[in-house]
Amino acid sequence: MELVNPGIGLIVWMTLAFLAVLYILGKYAWNPIMKALKERESTIHDALNSAEKAKEEMQKMKFSNEELLQEAKNERDAILSTARKIKESIIEESKQKAAEEANRIIVSAKESIKNEKMAAITDLKDQLAELSLEIAKKILKKELSDPKKQENYIKELMKDVKFN
């Protein structure tokens, strides 16, 4: 067979064989391979995308976490400061109340002291009056035991009494 003179048989067989190979490979090899490759590519693409998204999400979460932390810190500070204020006010109030109570006690003490004093004085006066009465009685008894003296005294008294 000549080098550059194609034989009819070879052309026919080549055409048939090539078409068969093309059909079989096209149906059972290229089609599934291409599909699988495309699918894998899209899967990888999606996976990369979702990874990127997750990264962003993480970043966001980090930010929000920080924000949350900051907020918590602020809140804590606020709570602490109000607590301090409350504490101070409570202390202040109680101090005031204590002072007031003390004053009140002092005042009442003073009053009762005064009252006691007055009572004591009154009592003393009464006792004094009684005592002096007693003494005067005793003196009078003693002085007037003598009828002469009685007469003198009456006379003296009578002298003072002036009849108008």
Next chain:
Amino acid sequence: MIRSQFASLILVVVFLCSLVSFPQVQASTMMQEGSTLKPADSASAWKLKEKPAEEKFNPGEMIMEHVVDSHEWHIATIGHLDLTIPLPVLIICKGQFHAFWSWKFHNETRSYLGFTISKERANKGKIVTVQEEMTGKGPKVFDFSITKTVLAIFLSGFFLILIFGSVADRYKKEPNQAPHGLQNLLEPVILFIRDDVAKSSIGEKKYEKYLPYLLTIFFFILFNNLMGIIPIFPGGANVTGNIAVTGVMAVFTLIITTISGNRHYWVDIINTPGVPWWLKVPVPLMPIVEIIGIITKPFVLMVRLFANMTAGHIIILGFICIIFIFGQISSALGVGVGIPTLLFMIFMDLLELLIAFIQAYVFTLLSALYFGLATIEPEHH
């Protein structure tokens, strides 16, 4: 890695040498004994056949025998034994269909049922009637035999289906997994054809329709190129160096290009843009050139692949012949010339390996470019 490749290449080359050297040994022993062997009538694939006493070593003939198609697949000759795979001969002559094994020709008259394998210059290797061989005139014989090349095409098609079928199975069984094994080897090539050949030449939108064809021709050419480098069965057949084979593929490219040609493509052929009007109007020179171009493009595809592969085979066979030409003068000279020639052959084999890829790539890329040209949409500015 490189060392083991070299080792295997040397093995390949040595085998090639041995293939060619056996007829030599056989010829000499035949001369001495002058014996003739009866053809074995067994149905076994390995045939013992009679070999006529061979004339002096003829490098041109030997090279052509290895490059062109044949009705039997000669593997080796060991002593008197020709290891040959017989192939079926299927011919139609005068409206009659004949089918027989090619070994029927191995008899005293070298003919069977009035047919013979021609030894004439013009028809050498073709099956003709004995009448035509004698007188130069006779009824036409339509030869649909399963020749060496046809068998090699069938085998490579079978292997391709086997290989890519198993790879496709992997994709089906383990979707979205990292490729491994054979899949790992072929996937980058498939992706290369898809992305750098089909997509870039045809365009993102339309490439998918042409991809199965492009992948098939690429792997068909590549596989047959590589098989052609391997000298032992089932390799060694010069499939892609056969003009009928490359011609059929080129015609396929032509048909697909012509069918998928859009308005823009045909308008560009008839009214080529960017060309002075006087090349078109009185004498339609450019349209004629363009119309011829439709045919020359696939013609060049056919010739390029055929010539590249055949030339590569001829060069390697030529180097082998050098050893035997010198070996006939004296065996010492043969050995002396053999060593540097062997190095040249190794170099050529490596070059052929490269060419196997390049030619498969070029054929596929050009086909893709033609499809791209046929389907390109006119640009709107």
